[in-house]
Amino acid sequence: MGIPMSKTAAPAPLLPEAGDANRWKALVFIALAQLMVVLDATIVNIALPSAQQDLGISDGNRQWVVTAYALAFGGLLLFGGRIADLWGRKRAFVTGLTGFAAASALGGAATTGTLMFGARALQGAFGALLAPAALSLLAVMFTDARERAKAFGIYGAIAGGGGAVGLILGGFLTEYLNWRWTFFVNIPFAVVAAAGAYFVIREPAGGRNRSPLDIPGVVLSTLGLVALVYGFTRAESAGWSDALTVSMFVASVVLLGAFVLVESRVKAPLLPLRVITERNRGGVYLSLGLAIIGMFGLFLFLTYYLQIVRGYSPVKTGFAFLPMIAGMITGSTQIGARLMTRVPARLLMGPGFLVAAVGMLLLTQLSLDSSYAALLLPGMLLLGLGMGTAFMPAMSLATLGVQPRDAGVASAMVNTSQQVGGAIGTALLNTIASSATAAYLTGHLAGAGTNRGAQQRVQLEGLVHGYTNAIWFAVGILAVAGVIALTFVNAGRPGSTTVTGAGSADGEIAADEMPVPVIAH
Numbered sequence: 072m073g074i075p076m077s078k079t080a081a082p083a084p085l086l087p088e089a090g091d092a093n094r095w096k097a098l099v100f101i102a103l104a105q106l107m108v109v110l111d112a113t114i115v116n117i118a119l120p121s122a123q124q125d126l127g128i129s130d131g132n133r134q135w136v137v138t139a140y141a142l143a144f145g146g147l148l149l150f151g152g153r154i155a156d157l158w159g160r161k162r163a164f165v166t167g168l169t170g171f172a173a174a175s176a177l178g179g180a181a182t183t184g185t186l187m188f189g190a191r192a193l194q195g196a197f198g199a200l201l202a203p204a205a206l207s208l209l210a211v212m213f214t215d216a217r218e219r220a221k222a223f224g225i226y227g228a229i230a231g232g233g234g235a236v237g238l239i240l241g242g243f244l245t246e247y248l249n250w251r252w253t254f255f256v257n258i259p260f261a262v263v264a265a266a267g268a269y270f271v272i273r274e275p276a277g278g279r280n281r282s283p284l285d286i287p288g289v290v291l292s293t294l295g296l297v298a299l300v301y302g303f304t305r306a307e308s309a310g311w312s313d314a315l316t317v318s319m320f321v322a323s324v325v326l327l328g329a330f331v332l333v334e335s336r337v338k339a340p341l342l343p344l345r346v347i348t349e350r351n352r353g354g355v356y357l358s359l360g361l362a363i364i365g366m367f368g369l370f371l372f373l374t375y376y377l378q379i380v381r382g383y384s385p386v387k388t389g390f391a392f393l394p395m396i397a398g399m400i401t402g403s404t405q406i407g408a409r410l411m412t413r414v415p416a417r418l419l420m421g422p423g424f425l426v427a428a429v430g431m432l433l434l435t436q437l438s439l440d441s442s443y444a445a446l447l448l449p450g451m452l453l454l455g456l457g458m459g460t461a462f463m464p465a466m467s468l469a470t471l472g473v474q475p476r477d478a479g480v481a482s483a484m485v486n487t488s489q490q491v492g493g494a495i496g497t498a499l500l501n502t503i504a505s506s507a508t509a510a511y512l513t514g515h516l517a518g519a520g521t522n523r524g525a526q527q528r529v530q531l532e533g534l535v536h537g538y539t540n541a542i543w544f545a546v547g548i549l550a551v552a553g554v555i556a557l558t559f560v561n562a563g564r565p566g567s568t569t570v571t572g573a574g575s576a577d578g579e580i581a582a583d584e585m586p587v588p589v590i591a592h
Contacts (some may be wrong), residue, residue, distance in 0.1 A: 093271055093272075093273055094212050094213060094218075094222075096267070096271045097208070097212060097267075097268065097271050097272045097273075098209070098213075098222055098225065098226075099267065100263070100264045100267035100268045100271060100272070101164075101205045101208055101209060101226070101264075101268070101272075102225055102226060102229050103260060103263060103264040104164070104167075104168055104201060104205050104260070104261070104264040104268075105202070105205050105206075105226060105229050106229050106236065106260070107171070107257055107260040107261060107264070108171075108198050108201060108205075109229065109237070110236050110237030110240060111140075111194065111198070111237065111257060113237035113238050113241065113370065114237035114238070114240055114241035114253045114256075115136060115137070115140075115191075115241065115253055115254075116137070116237075116238075116241065116374070117238060117241035117242050117245050117253075117374075117385050117388075117389075118241055118244065118245045118250035118253040119133060119136055119137075119250075121245055121249065121250040122136065122187065122250040122251075123136075125250065126181065126182070126183060126184045126187055127183075127184065128184040128187070129184075134304065134307075134308060135184075135188045135191075136187060136188065136191055137304075138301070138304045139188045139189075139191040139192040139195065140191040140192065140194055140195040140198075141195065141300055141304065141490065141493070141494050142192070142195065142297050142300050142301055142304075143191075143192045143193070143194075143195025143196045144194075144195035144196075144198050144199050144202075144490050145195075145199075145296050145297070145299075145300040145487065145490040145491050145494060146199075146293045146294075146296040146297035146300065147195070147196055147199035147200075147293060148199045148202070148203060148296070148483045148486050148490060149288075149289075149292045149293075149296070149341055149342055149480060149484070149487060150199070150289050150292070150293060150341070151163070151167075151199035151200040151201075151202070151203050151204070151479075151483060152203035152207070152480040152481070152482055152483025152484070152486075153284065153285075153289075153341050153479060153480050153483070154200060154479070155200070155203055155204040155207055155479035155482075155483075156207075156476055156477065156478065156479035156480060157282075157284065159274060160204045160207050160208045160211070160274055160478070160479060161204075161208070161268065161269075161272050161274045163200055163201075163204040164201060164204040164205060164208060164268055165265050165268055165269055166197075166200060167197045167198070167201025167202075167204060168197075168201055168261045168264050168265035168268070169261070169265055170193070170196070170197030170200070171197040171198060171201060171257065171261050172257060172258050172261035172262060172265070173193075174190050174191075174193035174194040174196075174197055175190075175194060175254045175255065175257035175258055175261070176254070176255070176258060177189070177190040177193065178190030178191060178194065178254040179251040179252070179253075179254030179255040180251070190254070199483075199486075202482075202483075202486045203479050203482040203485075203486055204479065204482075205482075206226070206466070206470065206482035206485060206486070207470065207478040207479045207481070207482040208272065208274065209222055209223065209226060209470075210470035210473075210478045210481075210482065211274070211478055212274070216412050217412055219467060220407075220408045220409075220411040220412050220463075220467070221404075221408050223463050223464075223466050223467040224403045224404040224408025224411075224463045225403070225404060225408075226463075226466055228399050228400045228402075228403035228404055228459055228462075228463075236396060238370070238388065238389045239386075239389030239390060239392065240253075240256065240389070241253055241385070241389070242384070242385030242386040242388055242389035243385075243386055243389065244256060245385055246384065246385050246386050247386075282338075282339030282476075283339055284339075284341075285333075285334075285337055285340050285341040287333050287337070288333055288334055288337065288340055288341030288342065289341055291326050291327070291329050291330035291333060292327070292330050292341060292342065294322075294326050295322075295323050295326030295327035295329075295330055296323075296327075296487070296491065298319045298320075298322040298323035298326060299320070299323035299327070299491060299494075300490075300491060300494045301319050302316055302319030302323060303494050303495045303497075303498035303499065304494055304497075304498055305319060306499075306502060307497065307498035307501050307502055310502075311502065330342075331344070341480070342480055342484070343477055343480070345477075346473060346477055346480060346481050347484060349472065350559050350560075350561065351416075351468055351471075351472070351559070351560050351561065351562045352469055352472070352473075352481065352484075353559060354555055354556060354558070354559025354560040355420075355465050355468050355469045355556075355560065356469065356484050356485070356487075356488045357488070357552075357555055357559070358420065358424065358461075358465070358552040358553075358555040358556040358559070358560075359462075359465050359469075359485065359488050359489065359492070359552075360488035360489070360491060360492035361492065361548050361549070361551055361552040362424055362427070362458065362461065362492070362548075362549060362552040363488070363489050363492030363493055363496060364492045364493075364495050364496035364499065364500075364545070364548050365427075365428075365431065365496060365500075365544075365545035365546075365548040365549045365552075366427075366454070366458060366496070366545075367492070367496040367497050368496040368497060368500030368501070368541060368542075368545050369431065369434070369454070369542065369545060371497055371500070371501060372500070372504065372538040372541060372542065373391075373392070373434075373447075373451075374388060375534070375538070376437065376534075376535065376538055379531075379534065380531050380534060391443065391447070392451065394451045394452045394455065395451040395452070395455035396455065397452070397455065398451065398452045398453065398454065398455025398456035398457075398458075398459060399455040399456070399458055399459035399462070400455075401456060401459060402423065402455065402456040402457065402458065402459025402460035402461075402462075402463075403459035403460065403462055403463045404459075404463075406419075406456075406459070406460045407419055407423075407459065407460045407461075407462070407463030407464055408463055411463065411464050411467065415560075415561075415562065416464040416465075416467075416468050416560055416562055417556055417557050417560040417561065417562075419460055419461060419463070419464045420461045420464055420465055420553075420556035420557075420560060421461075421553045421554070421556040421557035421560075422457075422460070422553070423457045423459075423460035423461025423462075423556075424457060424458075424461050424549050424550075424552045424553035424556060425457070425549070425550065425553040426453055426456060426457030426460070427453065427454045427456075427457030427458045427461070427549050428457070428546050428549035428550045428553065429453055429457070430449070430450045430451065430452065430453030430454035430455075430456075430457060431450070431454055431545050431546045431549055432546050433446060433449060433450035433453065434446070434447070434450040434451075434454075434539075434542050435539050435542050435543050435546065436539075437535055437538060437539050437542075438535060439528070439531055439532060439535060461556070465485075465556075466485065468560065468562060469481060469482070469484065469485045470485070471562075496545075499544075500541040500542075500544060501541070503537075503540060503541040503544055504537035504538055504540060504541040505537060506537075507536055507537040507541070508533045508534055508536060508537030509533075509537075511532070511533040511536040511537065512529065512530065512533045515529050515532070515533070516529050516530075516533075
């Protein structure tokens with residue numbers, strides 16, 4: 072059963088490009104751009120100690136190399152999504168890539184900490200334009216259910232595994248070249264993707280949002296998201312009771328509350344509430360954000376565990392994450408993509424998040440001498456397999472059923488849930504780990520006496536104790552994400568034929584199926 076059409080509306084014609092191989096060529100460049108953006112979130116982390124030393128950045132300010140990127144990216148995503156709807160997705164995509172390449176060149180050539188912080192903020196700003204444009208291009212270009220499943224399978228694998236790829240690439244570049252190449256490496260990615268997109272992508276005509284830009288919505292959403300991300304980032308270093316931390320959280324609640332009120336009243340809202348109030352999309356945004364909270368925390372803890380506790384080199388640490396990447400690719404392309412057209416999305420997302428929780432559960436058993444092959448490898452494999460299986464239908468469902476003119480902002484909501492989830496996960500779980508470590512050392516360090524070797528062992532045990540405590544919280548968060556996906560997401564399996572994407576005034580998904588949108592010329 073498709074979405075009922077208006078009695079006065081003529082059936083929308085299929086895209087002329089429906090069988091055009093150009094769409095698959097375009098997917099290569101969109102996927103390349105997405106890989107660049109996702110890996111950039113982690114590639115700099117491994118290079119940070121070297122960059123800090125070269126540029127003379129203080130310990131108190133080094134967090135801004137990560138925070139400046141997160142603030143600009145997270146705060147401007149909704150604005151970037153709406154710009155893509157206004158300008159056209161292809162134009163926004165190419166502009167975002169060009170700007171990201173220029174900002175990367177500036178970061179690689181930075182001679183002061185201030186210049187580095189500015190370059191990272193610019194990367195985040197252009198990333199906020201690029202990321203939603205990339206996802207919305209997929210949403211409007213791949214309209215056949217089976218082709219859409221394959222395309223989003225590839226995209227989901229990259230979105231999920233790009234962070235781990237960043238760790239490997241960052242390790243190689245830092246160890247064998249220098250930290251500046253973690254920035255310069257973006258330039259060929261961006262140039263190739265921009266050139267390919269310019270010549271290959273044929274964005275369907277129509278569906279562009281010609282409404283005037285909602286300036287109050289832009290200001291309120293940007294300031295609200297920046298306050299939220301900064302609040303969690305500051306909590307990691309200054310504590311949850313810090314006056315500025317609390318002020319940021321209060322400000323974010325007030326600003327985002329005012330944003331929702333404004334959006335419900337203006338004629339051309341930045342974020343039409345119909346995009347997030349439809350239960351399937353709302354369930355996707357919420358469950359995906361929670362899953363990212365758990366996953367980003369694990370990246371952080373396993374990186375520290377492998378390098379500090381086990382003494383792995385940056386390159387060896389990167390390779391240790393390969394099972395997670397393999398699991399994500401397998402789950403996304405071989406399980407999610409193959410089953411997406413056969414089973415309801417909730418039966419992929421819910422079990423996927425729960426399998427990831429089981430993998431996380433194994434990692435709560437970490438100790439100083441845990442076997443990589445017996446514990447870390449199966450844990451990361453299950454985590455990657457589950458997340459890859461869940462990511463693919465989540466990415467697709469988040470943009471299904473929206474009106475074409477809302478595709479950019481709906482895509483931005485996917486990226487917003489990921490970016491804000493990453494910031495929250497890093498701060499929340501790191502705070503839990505630090506508190507648990509401090510408590511362990513208080514109770515055990517005295518028993519080590521003056522023996523330096525015994526003291527070092529207790530300190531390492533304290534670190535692992537903190538990691539496992541935080542990972543337990545991540546297990547619970549992933550379990551909640553699975554329950555939300557099973558409860559909220561009630562769309563059935565996608566139909567085998569292409570149907571119109573705007574079946575109602577609000578462009579909502581029918582309760583019993585996931586229609587695939589078609590953009591008519």
